[in-house]
Amino acid sequence: APLRIDVITIFPEYLAPLRAALLGKAVDRGLVEIGVHDLRSWTHDVHRTVDDSPYGGGPGMVMKPDVWGEALDAVCPAPDPEDAGGRAPVLVVPTPAGRRFDQALARELAEEPRLVFACGRYEGIDQRVVDEAEGRMRVLEVSIGDYVLVGGEVATLVMVEAVARLIPGVLGNPVSASEDSFSDGLLEGPCYTRPEVWRGRAVPDVLRSGNHAAVDRWRRDRALERTLRRRPDLLDALPPEELSRADRAF
Numbered sequence: 001a002p003l004r005i006d007v008i009t010i011f012p013e014y015l016a017p018l019r020a021a022l023l024g025k026a027v028d029r030g031l032v033e034i035g036v037h038d039l040r041s042w043t044h045d046v047h048r049t050v051d052d053s054p055y056g057g058g059p060g061m062v063m064k065p066d067v068w069g070e071a072l073d074a075v076c077p078a079p080d081p082e083d084a085g086g087r088a089p090v091l092v093v094p095t096p097a098g099r100r101f102d103q104a105l106a107r108e109l110a111e112e113p114r115l116v117f118a119c120g121r122y123e124g125i126d127q128r129v130v131d132e133a134e135g136r137m138r139v140l141e142v143s144i145g146d147y148v149l150v151g152g153e154v155a156t157l158v159m160v161e162a163v164a165r166l167i168p169g170v171l172g173n174p175v176s177a178s179e180d181s182f183s184d185g186l187l188e189g190p191c192y193t194r195p196e197v198w199r200g201r202a203v204p205d206v207l208r209s210g211n212h213a214a215v216d217r218w219r220r221d222r223a224l225e226r227t228l229r230r231r232p233d234l235l236d237a238l239p240p241e242e243l244s245r246a247d248r249a250f
């Protein structure tokens, strides 16, 4: 069955990129289903109000729990008790205060049948929405990085792309999903294509040697070198023999 993704937001147009390019094709091919819902559909006042002042004072506004509650009831109703097999959908709530999104979490989410993304704006969503949802969904408050965005929509685009590319058939060449960065624990090394010489810079000879063992070694060495220089923290997780190779080589 296709992975079902629902996104609730006050800016549905922000999620238009989900209909384009590779992901758009995966939707056309029925590999992924995507629903984008305007949170204001669940307001009842003439101004379609979704926010209010924060209890305890402070800057900005907070998103109202009642509107979110009705939206989540509509988009992911409580699982049917008879449907024992039915797994409760996962509710992903982007927030700078969340657990860090990483490739491991992307792989975890790619195994789920259903994902619902709640895109906050303003100062965030009333905490009771998350607390109440935990009674019937697996709620994950997730951050895509240590910088402050204005809302959850861009974070949702990031996470949906990272998850969808792991769905079999979404990528043209499935091998790359397993061999990409963070799968073998190292950063990607440099890549090259024609022309052989460009603005006086030649492609490394080994890559044109036809010696596949030498090419593989060269690529691993460049990946180790780059990881050592840019992300030494990733090397902590490497097996000792690999680490000693990195130390010896550079």
Ligand SMILES: CN1CCC[C@H](Cn2ccc3ccc(-c4n[nH]c(N)c4C#N)cc32)C1
Residues within 6 Å of the ligand: 094, 095, 096, 098, 119, 120, 121, 122, 123, 124, 142, 143, 144, 145, 146, 147, 148, 149, 150, 151, 152, 153, 155
């Ligand atoms: C000054 N305030 C501070 C709290 C957050 C307010 C903006 N905002 C409202 C909803 C919301 C959702 C996600 C993110 C976000 N920022 N950085 C990340 N890695 C995120 C992720 N995922 C930011 C958000 C701005």
